[in-house]
Amino acid sequence: MKRILVACGTAIATSTVVAKKIEEVLGNKGYQVYVDQCKAAEAPSKAANFDLIVTTTPVSGIGDVPVIQTVSFLSGVGMDQDIQKIMDILGLE
Amino acid sequence: MNFDAFFSKDLVFFLNASSQEDVFKQMFHRMYEQGYVKESYLNALSEREKVYPTGIQTEHIGVAIPHTDSIHVNKESIGVAVLEKPVSFIHMGMEEHTVEAEIIFMLAIQKPERQLGVLQVITGLIQNKVLLQSIQMAENEAAVIAIIQEYSQKLNV
Numbered sequence A: 001m002k003r004i005l006v007a008c009g010t011a012i013a014t015s016t017v018v019a020k021k022i023e024e025v026l027g028n029k030g031y032q033v034y035v036d037q038c039k040a041a042e043a044p045s046k047a048a049n050f051d052l053i054v055t056t057t058p059v060s061g062i063g064d065v066p067v068i069q070t071v072s073f074l075s076g077v078g079m080d081q082d083i084q085k086i087m088d089i090l091g092l093e
Numbered sequence B: 001m002n003f004d005a006f007f008s009k010d011l012v013f014f015l016n017a018s019s020q021e022d023v024f025k026q027m028f029h030r031m032y033e034q035g036y037v038k039e040s041y042l043n044a045l046s047e048r049e050k051v052y053p054t055g056i057q058t059e060h061i062g063v064a065i066p067h068t069d070s071i072h073v074n075k076e077s078i079g080v081a082v083l084e085k086p087v088s089f090i091h092m093g094m095e096e097h098t099v100e101a102e103i104i105f106m107l108a109i110q111k112p113e114r115q116l117g118v119l120q121v122i123t124g125l126i127q128n129k130v131l132l133q134s135i136q137m138a139e140n141e142a143a144v145i146a147i148i149q150e151y152s153q154k155l156n157v
Helices: A014-028 A040-049 A079-090 B020-033 B041-051 B116-126 B129-137 B141-155
Strands: A003-008 A034-039 A052-055 A067-069 B012-015 B055-057 B062-064 B077-091 B094-108
Touching: A003 A014, A003 A040, A014 A034, A014 A079, A014 B116, A034 A040, A040 A052, A052 A079, A067 A079, B012 B020, B012 B141, B020 B041, B020 B077, B020 B094, B055 B094, B062 B077, B077 B129, B077 B141, B094 B116, B094 B129, B116 B129, B116 B141, B129 B141
Parallel strands: A003 A034, A003 A052, A052 A067, B012 B077, B055 B077, B062 B094
Antiparallel strands: B055 B062, B077 B094
């Protein structure tokens, strides 16, 4: 199963919602993914175990793992494009 | 989700605020007086906002969802403020962009993993132009709560 790490500033509100949304949208398309969430500061130490990082705030020091920085899952603006990006990166077609 | 545990007309604000700081102060004062947040909440909120800004540009208006660590929260609640005139927030994740925020959802959250429902309600509202407009045009505090409650029931989270 593909693994997505969702990061935000303090893991209080935004990453919770974003993680759920991604799971839901991909689930509706028939893809099961493992989604975990963390604070942006924790991303570097967790990144290696994931196929993709989706973050609402800039992250650094995460090596070769692809990163999508976006707030589309909160604002609704550009969400479809971001889902497509996620699917492309994870090779879900 | 237990709607009444989070939303109350006592925590709806129609604000004439001059700045982000002013919004924070006015909302904090009532939330503090009513025991929802600790004295430390205001400062913690401002500091967090500087590092991790919460302005969000939606399709048609700017909003903001300021929040801070749960240690500053006594009782979970959501403050909703409709601003008479927009106030600038830095956009989440984009330091170089500002958002003219017109509606503020101030989150006093303790256990995020258990609050998915209320967070989904807020995200859903943010993405819904019609609902945000009706909140802006609401006649009073109770009307704002009624709009959010109806949506929350529809969402059934």
